[in-house]
Amino acid sequence: MSRSLNLAVIPGDGIGQEVVAEGLKVLSAVLPQDVKLETKEYDFGARRYHATGETLTDADVDALKRHDAILLGAIGDPSVPSGVLERGFLLKLRFAFDHHVNLRPSKLLPGVATPLAGQPEIDFVVVREGTEGPYTGNGGTIRKGTPHEVATEVSVNTAFGVERVVRDAFARAQARPRKKLTLVHKNNVLAFAGHLWTNVFNQVAEEFPDVTTDYIHVDAATIYLVTDPARFDVIVTDNLFGDIITDLAAAVSGGIGVAASGNINPSGDFPSMFEPVHGSAPDIAGQGKADPTATVLSVALLLRHLGYEAEAVRIEDAVSADLGERGSLPARSTSEIGDALSVRVAG
Amino acid sequence: MSRSLNLAVIPGDGIGQEVVAEGLKVLSAVLPQDVKLETKEYDFGARRYHATGETLTDADVDALKRHDAILLGAIGDPSVPSGVLERGFLLKLRFAFDHHVNLRPSKLLPGVATPLAGQPEIDFVVVREGTEGPYTGNGGTIRKGTPHEVATEVSVNTAFGVERVVRDAFARAQARPRKKLTLVHKNNVLAFAGHLWTNVFNQVAEEFPDVTTDYIHVDAATIYLVTDPARFDVIVTDNLFGDIITDLAAAVSGGIGVAASGNINPSGDFPSMFEPVHGSAPDIAGQGKADPTATVLSVALLLRHLGYEAEAVRIEDAVSADLGERGSLPARSTSEIGDALSVRVAG
Ligand SMILES: CC(C)[C@H](C(=O)O)[C@@H](O)C(=O)O
Ligand SMILES: CC(C)[C@H](C(=O)O)[C@@H](O)C(=O)O
Numbered sequence: 001m002s003r004s005l006n007l008a009v010i011p012g013d014g015i016g017q018e019v020v021a022e023g024l025k026v027l028s029a030v031l032p033q034d035v036k037l038e039t040k041e042y043d044f045g046a047r048r049y050h051a052t053g054e055t056l057t058d059a060d061v062d063a064l065k066r067h068d069a070i071l072l073g074a075i076g077d078p079s080v081p082s083g084v085l086e087r088g089f090l091l092k093l094r095f096a097f098d099h100h101v102n103l104r105p106s107k108l109l110p111g112v113a114t115p116l117a118g119q120p121e122i123d124f125v126v127v128r129e130g131t132e133g134p135y136t137g138n139g140g141t142i143r144k145g146t147p148h149e150v151a152t153e154v155s156v157n158t159a160f161g162v163e164r165v166v167r168d169a170f171a172r173a174q175a176r177p178r179k180k181l182t183l184v185h186k187n188n189v190l191a192f193a194g195h196l197w198t199n200v201f202n203q204v205a206e207e208f209p210d211v212t213t214d215y216i217h218v219d220a221a222t223i224y225l226v227t228d229p230a231r232f233d234v235i236v237t238d239n240l241f242g243d244i245i246t247d248l249a250a251a252v253s254g255g256i257g258v259a260a261s262g263n264i265n266p267s268g269d270f271p272s273m274f275e276p277v278h279g280s281a282p283d284i285a286g287q288g289k290a291d292p293t294a295t296v297l298s299v300a301l302l303l304r305h306l307g308y309e310a311e312a313v314r315i316e317d318a319v320s321a322d323l324g325e326r327g328s329l330p331a332r333s334t335s336e337i338g339d340a341l342s343v344r345v346a347g
Numbered sequence: 348m349s350r351s352l353n354l355a356v357i358p359g360d361g362i363g364q365e366v367v368a369e370g371l372k373v374l375s376a377v378l379p380q381d382v383k384l385e386t387k388e389y390d391f392g393a394r395r396y397h398a399t400g401e402t403l404t405d406a407d408v409d410a411l412k413r414h415d416a417i418l419l420g421a422i423g424d425p426s427v428p429s430g431v432l433e434r435g436f437l438l439k440l441r442f443a444f445d446h447h448v449n450l451r452p453s454k455l456l457p458g459v460a461t462p463l464a465g466q467p468e469i470d471f472v473v474v475r476e477g478t479e480g481p482y483t484g485n486g487g488t489i490r491k492g493t494p495h496e497v498a499t500e501v502s503v504n505t506a507f508g509v510e511r512v513v514r515d516a517f518a519r520a521q522a523r524p525r526k527k528l529t530l531v532h533k534n535n536v537l538a539f540a541g542h543l544w545t546n547v548f549n550q551v552a553e554e555f556p557d558v559t560t561d562y563i564h565v566d567a568a569t570i571y572l573v574t575d576p577a578r579f580d581v582i583v584t585d586n587l588f589g590d591i592i593t594d595l596a597a598a599v600s601g602g603i604g605v606a607a608s609g610n611i612n613p614s615g616d617f618p619s620m621f622e623p624v625h626g627s628a629p630d631i632a633g634q635g636k637a638d639p640t641a642t643v644l645s646v647a648l649l650l651r652h653l654g655y656e657a658e659a660v661r662i663e664d665a666v667s668a669d670l671g672e673r674g675s676l677p678a679r680s681t682s683e684i685g686d687a688l689s690v691r692v693a694g
């Protein structure tokens with residue numbers, strides 16, 4: 001019986017093109033022979049926006065729907081006003097495909113530089129809610145541009161939305177050796193949303209008696225991320241807090257050059273999307289300088305999501321081995337790193 | 348002519364008592380002879396809440412109003428439900444006295460341990476808005492406790508509120524050697540508030556042509572705080588982003604044991620309040636183990652705010668000298684550190 005993997009590929013802007021090419025190279029090398037890989041490339045991002053004014057049309061969403069998963073490079077360019085591509089493409093897609101589990105693992109691998117002293121142990125996963133909180137676009141402005149302007153942003157939190165992501169996080173924590181889940185919020189100030197999150201968290205906890213639980217305010221969480229990151233195993237948090245702490249988490253665990261992420265719809269009703277945490281880095285685009293590691297690790301998350309666990313592990317092991325040797329090697333180009341990883345995963 | 352300084356003192360909970368005692372000791376030692384220091388102690392916090400159910404009454408606010416400034420130790424105890432004292436006392440006072448400039452300097456002093464590798468240069472000030480954003484208590488809950496609960500939090504931002512804190516931050520940046528101001532927000536996602544902040548920032552910038560400006564998203568700011576903190580001089584930001592990044596800033600610049608803060612009303616219509624960033628640390632309360640340095644540095648901010656610049660500098664120099672020698676000294680008690688600093692500032 002032959003299997004197939006039908007992938008939407010969105011290279012996007014800047015270094016997106018280069019890193020996605022390497023991600024696909026490693027994917028081809030790791031996939032079992034009997035899996036038929038089909039890829040279709042989509043041109044989204046700054047180029048398309050400048051040419052047509054479009055970021056993501058309904059027809060685009062329909063086309064993307066037909067794939068098993070989406071691999072994204074990076075979207076964003078200084079020539080496009082801040083927010084246009086972020087809201088018009090990235091967030092639109094997360095909402096259209098109900099990507100409510102935004103998965104961001106952080107692992108400090110041997111040999112990788114961290115800004116923290118003493119090479120601490122870092123191995124945790126952040127489960128960031130992806131479809132609610134202050135990201136819904138709710139809010140507005142009155143008296144715009146006048147001295148009496150008032151602008152509001154509304155964070156919307158539902159029991160439905162919080163419960164499904166909290167349950168997903170508990171399941172992930174249960175599957176890990178330490179079985180520990182930390183809720184990060186700011187329930188001492190944001191009392192309405194904070195009460196909902198805390199309450200749902202405590203309720204779902206009863207279904208997972210073997211998972212140790214913990215609560216930390218978001219401000220204190222940033223302290224622990226630099227003074228005691230080993231205390232974290234799985235973290236579940238709101239969309240905005242997750243945005244903030246995962247950038248910090250990426251920074252302390254080797255930088256955004258190696259940070260992968262998944263925008264996941266666990267129901268499978270819509271394809272999930274996998275992307276490096278880094279942006280399009282237009283300053284180094286086209287020079288073969290970008291590190292494709294974060295994209296390659298995103299391919300591992302993609303494979304795991306689609307059930308190819310052994311292949312995901314092979315990629316992760318290959319990346320660990322490659323990073324561990326970097327200190328003793330001369331700098332390599334984007335494609336040289338991709339080649340090296342392809343050889344390792346095939347071997 | 349004799350001058351007077353009429354101070355409200357709120358020791359509060361846990362280690363608050365001990366550290367405030369040392370703050371007052373150093374204050375007495377540094378004040379010029381002709382300044383008559385009057386202090387009145389107020390009992391707020393967990394004890395009062397358990398005894399009377401009160402956190403801060405209108406009569407309390409009226410009494411506090413009559414002072415030149417307020418020195419606070421710490422408020423909070425595990426015996427009180429999360430949020431009660433935070434919202435009922437700390438935030439209530441910030442709003443009652445319109446403390447819109449929440450000032451939080453971060454300076455890594457020689458000899459002080461940081462979790463960052465390579466002892467980077469850190470010397471910046473965060474000007475956090477203190478009376479708007481998601482801290483206003485706007486929002487609500489429907490269908491509480493049911494599977495259909497919806498909880499909202501509304502971030503309220505006004506041109507009036509943003510402009511006054513942005514202008515204050517520009518003035519502070521202009522008075523520093525590097526003259527650089529960074530706006531931290533998330534204007535690519537929180538477009539209503541983000542537009543207001545960015546627009547006002549750019550407008551006020553025209554009045555300060557000698558100040559270099561910069562914009563960074565809050566998620567990226569957490570990366571720079573650990574990889575390149577030297578890039579920051581003055582930061583101005585929203586209430587919630589300020590809460591988060593100042594805890595991280597404190598962590599990287601020597602820990603919350605040395606982080607001071609001011610809740611300032613620059614108009615002088617109401618007294619400003621000065622407090623260490625740390626909490627009440629009930630686990631070490633009453634043991635003489637707490638480091639009073641953050642409180643002593645808060646006293647320096649208090650003195651500077653009231654015009655005693657030379658005295659503020661003397662305290663800061665004394666703290667620098669004391670911290671620089673700690674590595675070679677045996678551990679000291681709370682009051683021994685206070686004594687040592689008192690001797691230095693008097694000397
Ligand atoms: C680009 C932006 C919309 C996005 C976010 O805020 O979620 C990014 O920061 C991320 O973390 O994926
Ligand atoms: C205790 C809490 C209400 C407070 C805040 O969120 O402002 C604290 O974290 C701070 O930074 O002063």
